Amino acid sequence: MRYATLAATLLLAGVLSACGANDPQGPGATSHERKPVPTGNATAAEVAEESRGDLDCPANIDTPARAANAPVDDVVGVRPGLTFEEAANAVLCTGELLVVSPASTRGFDIKTYGASIRQGFSARFAEERVEKTSQQIMKEMQDEAMARSGNAVRADMKAGQAKWYVTTMGMPGEERVIAVAREEWFAEGRNPTMESVANALVQKYGEPTRRQVLPHIIMMSWVYDPSGRFAPETSPLANRCVAMSDPDGGTSFSPDCGIVVAAQIRPMADNPALSQLIQVGVADQAGGYQALSQTEQALEAAEMQRRAQQVHDAGKNADGPQL
Numbered sequence: 001m002r003y004a005t006l007a008a009t010l011l012l013a014g015v016l017s018a019c020g021a022n023d024p025q026g027p028g029a030t031s032h033e034r035k036p037v038p039t040g041n042a043t044a045a046e047v048a049e050e051s052r053g054d055l056d057c058p059a060n061i062d063t064p065a066r067a068a069n070a071p072v073d074d075v076v077g078v079r080p081g082l083t084f085e086e087a088a089n090a091v092l093c094t095g096e097l098l099v100v101s102p103a104s105t106r107g108f109d110i111k112t113y114g115a116s117i118r119q120g121f122s123a124r125f126a127e128e129r130v131e132k133t134s135q136q137i138m139k140e141m142q143d144e145a146m147a148r149s150g151n152a153v154r155a156d157m158k159a160g161q162a163k164w165y166v167t168t169m170g171m172p173g174e175e176r177v178i179a180v181a182r183e184e185w186f187a188e189g190r191n192p193t194m195e196s197v198a199n200a201l202v203q204k205y206g207e208p209t210r211r212q213v214l215p216h217i218i219m220m221s222w223v224y225d226p227s228g229r230f231a232p233e234t235s236p237l238a239n240r241c242v243a244m245s246d247p248d249g250g251t252s253f254s255p256d257c258g259i260v261v262a263a264q265i266r267p268m269a270d271n272p273a274l275s276q277l278i279q280v281g282v283a284d285q286a287g288g289y290q291a292l293s294q295t296e297q298a299l300e301a302a303e304m305q306r307r308a309q310q311v312h313d314a315g316k317n318a319d320g321p322q323l
Contacts, residue, residue: 041131048126051099052092059089071224071259072205073282075182080259080284084118084168084175091164097125098162106250108169110296113303117295118175122247123164125157157277160187165247167283169291171298178288181247181281191274194218197265201280205261206230209238216272218265224258226286245279253292257285 042050063082066073073079078090088100100123107119157163167179186192198218202208209223210233223231223241231237241257244250245264261282268276 042129046129048097048099051126055089055092057089057093059086059093061086061090070228071222071230071261073259073261073284075180075280075282078164078166078177078180078182079282080177080179080287082177084121084177087166087168087177087180088121088123091123091166095125095162098123098164099126103165108292110292111299113299115172115299115302117170117172118168120165120167123166125161125163157183157185159185161185163247167251167288169288169295171295176291178253178291179243179251179281179283181244181249181279183245183247183277183279185277186275191268191271191276193273194265194267194275197275197278201263201265209233209235216267220263220265222259222261224260226255226258228258241285243281243283243285245281247279247281251281251283253283253285253288255286255289259283260285 059077061082063086066079066081076090076094078087082090092098092100100121102118103120103122162182162184164180164182166177166181168175169178170176194216198211198220201220205222208220209231210219210221212219221238221243223235223237225231225237231241237257241254241260242252243260243262245262259282261280263281264279265275266277266279268274
């Protein structure tokens with residue numbers, strides 16, 4: 001097996017595009033991925049309606065629920081083991097303005113042999129669509145370039161919004177969730193205290209393996225081994241097993257770890273006692289490692305079978321050389 005302990009890291013788009021991955025028209029693509037790109041001015045609500053289509057909420061989940069004694073492993077109902085479609089619908093049902101986009105700029109460094117594997121999707125709040133003139137587009141590009149040159153920090157979310165990234169793996173049409181991360185910015189004027197958010201996390205996930213309070217930032221993690229046993233702070237797994245709480249961050253998987261939950265609570269700039277945002281992520285470390293290994297092995301076996309069939313067919317149909 002060619003995977004190291006941290007089996008696979010999320011990479012940039014170039015790796016995947018060469019493999020032909022993340023084709024939204026591939027096997028098992030959901031209906032909201034198949035629609036043509038709309039044009040013309042539209043409100044955020046109209047943009048969301050165009051993308052979401054005929055969505056029924058709450059989402060229909062056929063995947064069996066986790067065992068009663070298993071670690072709590074969901075983020076607002078989205079958890080490892082759900083199918084791509086179940087997870088996408090569950091995410092959409094958490095907010096009327098959320099829209100899902102298949103992963104196109106990140107994925108795992110595995111050989112796909114040209115197969116279209118849906119390695120995940122992101123979800124963000126829809127924004128109004130405005131047809132812009134070439135002059136407006138040029139000005140926006142210039143403004144962005146100036147901001148980058150001045151190292152300006154621009155938040156990509158607003159108060160009251162949320163964004164997701166869900167990582168999936170499996171054979172085409174059979175992809176299932178192996179990790180999920182969500183970020184939520186609390187609505188303006190309705191920011192909870194930092195401590196109340198931490199208490200809510202403990203109420204859901206239990207006492208954490210680790211709790212760190214950096215300057216105004218609270219970081220918490222819950223670590224389990226592959227058999228589902230809780231790992232206390234004194235366990236070697238406490239530092240070795242991680243999950244990414246940031247939807248924009250990469251992730252990795254190890255067969256030595258089980259379910260891992262990570263959370264970050266960040267404060268408001270003008271009042272560090274109040275929370276501006278929360279990030280929560282879950283990774284099925286051993287399950288994700290196994291899914292990556294099995295998927296790559298199955299793809300390789302299918303490729304070897306295809307080549308063998310070509311050789312067999314060549315024995316019957318190929319032209320001989322002119323000598």
